[in-house]
Each structure stands twice: as structure tokens, then as C-alpha cells.
Amino acid sequence: MSFSQTMLSLDNVPGDILEYIAIALCVTDRPLGPPSSLSALLRTCRSVYNVLSFSANKPLYGRIFKMTFDSSVALRRLGLQSLTAAALADELVLRFTVMKRFRSGEGSIEPDRELLDAREVEQITQGLWTAYFMVLENEGKNIEMLRIYARINTWILDYLFDANGASFINDEIRQEIWPEPSVNICLAMSLAWFFLEPSRIGIGGQRTLKMFSLGSHRYSPSSLSWNDFRRDRPPNALESSDVKFYGRDRSFYAPSIVPTAILSFLSLMASTPFMTRPTLTLAFPENVSAKGDTTVLNSSTRWESEWMRTLPAPSDKHGPCWINGCMDGIWEGKFTYMDFSDFAALRHDVPPGFLQASLIAQHDQFWTLREHHLLTTENATTEPLPIGDALSAFLPKGCAMVEDSTGINMQEPGKSQVVRYVRWNKNEFPLVCQSKDIVIVGEGHSNWGRFILKGRVRKSDGFVTLLKEYTDGPRGSWLYRGYVIGHPGGNLVGRWRDTITPSLHAGYEGCFALTPRK
Template structure:
């Protein structure tokens, strides 16, 4: 006896969903456009009802999983469980994997994003109505990319055409307006998308386009007193500022953008725009040295540099390389209440041999900017300064109240002493217990935590310097004190920055004569560590292998010519170079009555001009400059410190 086969419309929705997936998935198992199942959907009303979005979220959940990369989502959700996060944007982490409807909504949203991006490319104009959530969606797609996301972005979203439309309509048009260009979340996401997608080279087809890009980046590169670069002001040693449960502060508001993700709406502050601008500017500096306003005769370089620059390498990276930045951006949103990173998040990321560049803006032009003359940012010249370091990490166990050290912030929390004995003290824990490798993963006793200390040496055109530093555990802010150099003792410096995706250490150098509560003489810095993804393969892997840098042209009276690099000539033979810096006491951050420092007169002028500049910025900028637009200078108890990051 024969049994009649059921009609297609009578099949269970699970079987119909399996048929639909077969129509969408290609031979390699990757999801294609959902339009491939259109013919099945419109076969009859019964089939449409069984496969319709609201009635079959499991189908669209499965389509998401074959169309987009999942590794980062799984890994990062597990990380949130491991560190026990309970902050806005992560409270739905359990529901993310339990509810197929969340995945279905995200699947639908990503294809809607695709349609909007194609419309922007077709009309050569950005859709401002949804720009915030679109940029966030793209940032997540790129930082979660392991292959499938790239195919979606490249083939379906026409990302590389869209990013040029965004560049023209946002960054380029804004640079033509009166006053300093804005620093907004939209700009921040835009420039980091350009860096992560390797499209920062776009917009340089003609000399005119190159000049436009240089013009728009210049204020961000050199007007340091106008733009934030840290998740919390650098003078805060221990974060968060408030105890759990504090509701006295409204949190971050001026630097956030709304986004939708897996069916929920959130607000979030992106990685800082200005750090992306520094990296972009240093890369264009290597590609277009003749058009960027650099004083070649006053700059220094590596003797073994060759034709490929230090920041020339760029490539797409697997999602795992983006995890630390995603983690920081997730748990460091608000200096008052965000829990921050585990203390050893960046352990092992600093030890080794580094090469980098510092950009020194003309000192008189910098003074003019501080005094309110904006045109100086476009007319002033600058020099580049090649530098190399060898850094050693020491992990200590420290009382929570002693985190950040007790010394001056201008000495990275260490004593006002710069000797070989001080270096040895750091290597042996600086009075605290040094943790062995097998102790790093163990829980700390009540009232204790871990901290990373840094020691080592630096070499530049000024000679050799000792290096002291530490990593602020909450957000991974690296703070490095560069001691007076030998033989040319041209001041002491404090460097501050973050390790970003791929290993770049991007931030600012600052003089230490100006008190930390005022605007000092500052400029961009960028470093790359030997062996990391972005380090050029032909460069040396250690200080011993390096032939060093070109050096300063010392005047006839033996004086060094100002704060920026001087004229170039070949450095002293390696056999004559000192093996380590000569011991001497360091400057104490402006506490001296007199000094033999050749920068003293200039530093005093910076201090005077800083008073006026701070008043100007406070009058035309909303929110406190303590960090991310919120009043981060106030915790549950009043705190004091710098007005500037």
C-alpha cells in the first residue's frame, strides 16, 4: 500500500528552514544573500508564514552563524563571564546565546546596514540619520573579522567605496569650518575603521588630495591641549574613582554614540580619535615627507632605516588581535564606576626592543597656539626624532592604596632620583614582592593587587637615557619617564600612551618642568616593538643589532640647540658610545629655583602661556577635560590634579 507524499507546504517549519539554508549557503558552507530563498518564501502563503522572520527566528539565527564570524563573539562573551563584568552593554550576555531572536535581529540589522551603505555609495553621500549606529556596527564587524565578515564588508557593503564617501562628507568637510576641527565619536570610529581596514592610504591620488589630508590632520597632531587621549585623566593613579554602586555621577555623556546590537540599544564611547590621527599622520609622513611641512635638516632618523619606514606595515588582522582593545573599550567607559581591566592584561606586551618617532612642533609656534593663535598650527614647522628603547617588565604585588607609586607623576610615580641603583630597585620590586611566573595567575590576598613596573634604557640623537615606568592597570595607560640623556642632558620627559591593535604604542611626550596641573610642551609619539606584527622585518631586533640614530649637531660652545632635534651628522662610533647613562639627579617637575637646563627659559614661557590656554579651552568646550567629557576630577571624594590628559 503506497503512502502519499506530503505537500511542500505541509512540511514542518524546521525542515523548511533546512531547505532555506541550503539555498543560501554556498559550496564552501558560507552564507550568501538571503534573497536566495525568495523563490521558496513566495511559493505559497503557508510556507511564507512558516519561514517569516517573526515566526522562525531559529532560521535567521542559523543564517547568521553561517554568514558571519563567531569566534570573537564566543571568546569575548566568555571573557566577560571570566572577569565578572556587570556594566551597561554586557548585562544581556547570557541571553545572547540563549535567545535565537537576538541573533535573528542582528542578522536583519546587518543586511539593512548593507543596503544603507550601498545607497550612500550610489548617491555619493553619507546617511546622517543612522551614522552613529552604522559606524559602531562596522567597528564590531571589523574587530570580529576572521574571514567571513571581510567578505560581507567587501562584496556586499562596498566598504572601500563607502569609506571614501564618509571621509569626504565628514572629516574633509569639517576641516574647512572655522576654528579647531571637532573631535567626535563619529570621527573616532571613522579614522579607526580606516586604520583597521587598511584604507587610510585612500584619498592620496593627487598632490591636492595629499595636501587636503595633511591640512585636516595637522590640528589633531599638534594642538595637544585641545584633544583628549585617555580614558581617564593621567593624574589618576587608582581607578575607578568611586566605590561600586555610586550614583552621584551621570557618567560619560559628551563622547558617546548610540548603537544597536543583538536587539538591544546602548551608548558607548569609541577609542580616541586623536590616537588614530597620530598614527595616520606618522604613516603619511613616511609616504609624503616632501609635502608635510617637516624640517628635514632638523630631524633625525635611524641609520639603518632603508627605503621602508617604521610605520609602513599595515595588514588585516585576525579578531584575536583586537581583543585587548575591545576589552578596554568595554570596561573603561567611565572613570567613576567602570571596573577596568584585569591588572595583567598587558603583561608581556612591553618587554623588548622598541623603535619609534617623536614629533616636535616648533616651540614658538606652540606658544602661539597656547596663547590662542590658531593659525600657528598650520604655519608652524616640526621635526621628527628617532628613538629606540629596551624595556624590561617587573610584576609586583602591591597594596591597593600604593598603586601608581608615591613619587611625582612626572617621574611616573617614582622617586626624584635617576641612578643605576634606582633601576635595580625597580627590577627587584621597588620595595614590593616580585611575582614569579607561576604566581602571576594566583589570586591576590585581600587588599592587594598586581602592577607592572618598567625599567631599561633609551637611545636617541641626544644620547643615552634611563627609562622608568609603569602600566596603569585600569586602562593599560603606559607611563614612561625618560631621564636626562648623556652626553646631551636636554631635559627630562614623560611619555604616556596606549598599546593599540597590532602592537603600536601611541601617545604623547611631555616636558616635566611644567607642573602636571598645567598644559606643558607636548607632541605625538609612536613606537613599534620588534617581533610584533607591524614591525618592519628588515629592522634590527635588539639594541645590540641596531646601528643607532643620527645625532645632534652640537654648537661650538658645547650647548645643545633647543628642545627639538638639531642638525644631522653621523653619530659617534659605536665603540665610543657610553654603555649606560651616567648617574645624576633628575629634574623634579618645576620645583627648582634655578637650573642649568638649556630648556628652562622656554619651559617658563610654556607655563605662563598654559594658564591662558586652559582658560580658553575651558570656556569653549563642554564637560571637564579630566576624561571623556565627564567630570572625572571628582569621585565620591574630591580629587585634585591635572586639567589635561
């Protein structure tokens, strides 16, 4: 058959058959990268182009999106009305555009801040948000595409930790300036944790992670005020970003830089030869066998709380910032602390380099926690306990607590009413939080002795505050504040601080992270 006859035959092929051919070519192109064979097909003749081009056939590209990326999580979160064929097609083009930038290293290195213009910063912002949402929607395909095709690990390491990284973190440290965690830096730090490879993090990375993890006088463990139990976003929250997301311009809030910086920092400490082995659950371990059990790693609800925290006005009607039962059980992990005189110096405007010379100690600790809920269905007229002081984990001072196997009775001093909170039970509780209030109680031990734990969950963003009171010896009380990052298979991470310093002032602090005992 001559070339002209081939062209003539393609001219006569029905449109639906051409679509089947296009889909078959995309299947051949899988598992990684854009559908290059489809591009070759579009160049064969005008009639094929008129049927299969992006502008002429967005439903085709919507189908290709579903073949190439995970889509069921986005469908559940956004609804069918938002995930039209056109929206999926636009997202397909956007993802391959930003992944090509990651793959080429574009935007990760820039020795001169003046050469990085506003348009380039916006492109980096869009790319980081796109990658972040791909992770939060992952069921297996997205992570593979980012890690292997986009080579995002290398891009993130260069951007954050290279001496000439376009985040300019190391440049500011050299100038004895404490870097401000921009939206881009916060997103990149989260991605650094998701794709963590401790062996690839050099001195610059260690310095950066230590600074964000332990610089508590500069970097809060929450994007919202940690000492406020309110639902709204106070002025100190990061500004929202306007980015393209499934074909529309939408606004989102970046995650706090502290939790994922701590997870990476403690994992890095644990990977050094003289430390104990890591106990933290890695987000997506690179050495997980494709034939192994990846159910937990690729759970469609694993990053639901992280997704909810990006929304401008998170609320129960949109979905859970808290996954029921995510803290109930046995936890093990570490807490770190530094010499008190070194910490005191941090509060007197010393440069970040001072922190790098400070020695950090760490101890193992083990917690047993029980999660109790004031359910909306069983206590329709019962109001939650009043909000107590932040340094008392927001529990009313002197509140009596009597726990049994199915729940806990809470009673304020001088009040006759007893408020009943019900113990979480995986066989009876819904996944989505339908509670007016959540109280956590438990006990544990460390090298410093035994202790009890009690506290409360800020449902608007899932921020946990627990009071740790040692029951033997003069160790006193300490306040733990943080988030559960990922569930199932996640970590409880944040900072502890003393309870003597007023909550509006910087106290003596360290960081901690725990993972459920397997």
C-alpha cells in the same frame, strides 16, 4: 512537473527540511552580502514563508549569523545568556542594514549641516558603532564583509576627509574653527586606521590627520584625564552612546580620537617618497595573502583592550584593559616634533590652518622594555607604591629601583619596606591581568642619544605613562603617554611632552608610535 505541483510539493516539505534548504542557499550565497537566495525562497509560497520568515524562525537567522560573521569573540565577552538565537537574528538584520548604507554611501556626504537631522545622525552613530564592534570581534569574516561588501573604506574617507563630508571637519577648518571630536568622528577615525589605504588619502585627509595628531592643546591622548591615575571617568570624558548591540540597547564610550589619528598620520608620512618605509604594524593590511599567516591579524584577543575601553565601568572582573606582556620586548618607531616657536603660537588661539603650514621633523627611536607586576596572588597583603606626580610617570619621587632578571625591588625614600614586582614571563603569567600594579622600565636610543625609561600603567584603561631620561648630553626628561593599540601585532602610540610645564597646562608636545621588532 507543473508550477502548481511544485508549489504543492513545497507545501508538504517538513519544516526542518526547509531549514536545511535555507542554510544550503546561504552557503551558496557566501562569502559576501546578505542571503538573497533565501529572500527568493520566502516568496515561493505562504507555507514556506510561515516556516522560514524572520518573525517565525529566529533560530534559523541566528544560525545564518554564525555562518556569515565571526561570533566566538562576542560569545566569550558577553556570555551565552546574551547571545540567544533572537539576539543573533537581530544583529544579523542590523549589520546588513548598516552595511547597505555604507555600500551606497548614504550619510557620508552632506554639504549643508542644516540638512542633516537628528535621525540621520543617530543612524550614522549606530552604523559606526556596529562596524567598530565588528572589527573588535574579527577573526577573518567580519573584515572581509566590511571591506569588500560594505566598501567601508570609501564611506569613511568621504565622511572624514571630503570637502563636503558629513563630519563637517573640513567645513570647520575652512571657517578657522577647531573641530570638536564627536562620538561619530572618534569612531570614524578608528575605522579609518583599521582600513587605512595611504594612497587614497588626499590633501583634506592629510590636513585632518595632522590637526588631530599635533593639536595637543585641543585634543587629549586619552578620553580620561592623562594626568590622573584614578579609575573613574572624569567629566571631560566623551558622553556615552546608547546603541543597539545584539538585540539590546547598551551604553558605550567611544575611543579617543588621538591614538588612531597619530597611527594614520605617521603611516601617511612614512608612505611618501622622501620618507623611510613604514615601520608601524597596519591593523588589517589589504595586501595580506589569504594563504599567508593571518594568525596575528585575526587573533580573537587582539582587540580585547579596545573592547574593554568602550565599557562604562571597565574593571578587572569584566576582562583586561591590559594584556599581560604586551609591552615586554624590543620596540622601534618614530617621534615627531615641530619648531618650538610654532608650537608656542598654537597655545594662543591661532586657527587650525596655522598648524598646516608648520614643518614637522621626525626621528627614529628604539626601546627595550620590561614589564613588572605586583601580583595579587604572591603579595596578598602588599599595597602598591603610592601614586606620584604625573610628570614623574606616577612613580613616587626619589623611589629606589633595583632590577634583576626576575623582577624589580621598589622602595620609597625614608621607608624600610621593599615592594617586589615580578617580571612578566609568557610561560608563567595568565593572559588576563591579575595584578595590583604594573611598572614598566627599560632603555633605548635615538639620534639624540641614549636614555632610560620608567613608568606606570593605569589599569582602568591601559593608559601608559613613561618618563624618558637621557643619560648623555643636555637633552633632559620627556614624558611619554599613550596606549598599546592591538595585541599581538599592535602599536604603542601617543604623545610625548616636556616635564617642565605643569601638568595642568599645555606643554611642548609631539607624537610618537612604535611597533614590536619582528
